[in-house]
Amino acid sequence: MPNHCEADLYIEGPADKIKGFIKFAEGSSHRNSVVPLQVNKFIPYPQKFIDLDIAYDNKMRNWMPCRRKTAKHT
Secondary structure, three states: OOOOOOOOOOOOOOHHHHHHHHHHHOEEOOOOOEEOOOHHHOOOOOHHHHHHHHHHHHHHHOOOOOOOOOOOOO
């Protein structure tokens, strides 16, 4: 089932304040690409969840399915 979300954000105010906001909001993604609005700058993702994500990723990367030996039918 798709999970689509769309939102519009309008920023108004003096040009210098908007430039400051844009500079603060810009960040990078987990793939090191520049994103114009990095939500983590406003609401940081808790370190304990980052650690859990890393542990899970490492577990999945190093996971190898068990291979059962099956008897050959002759």
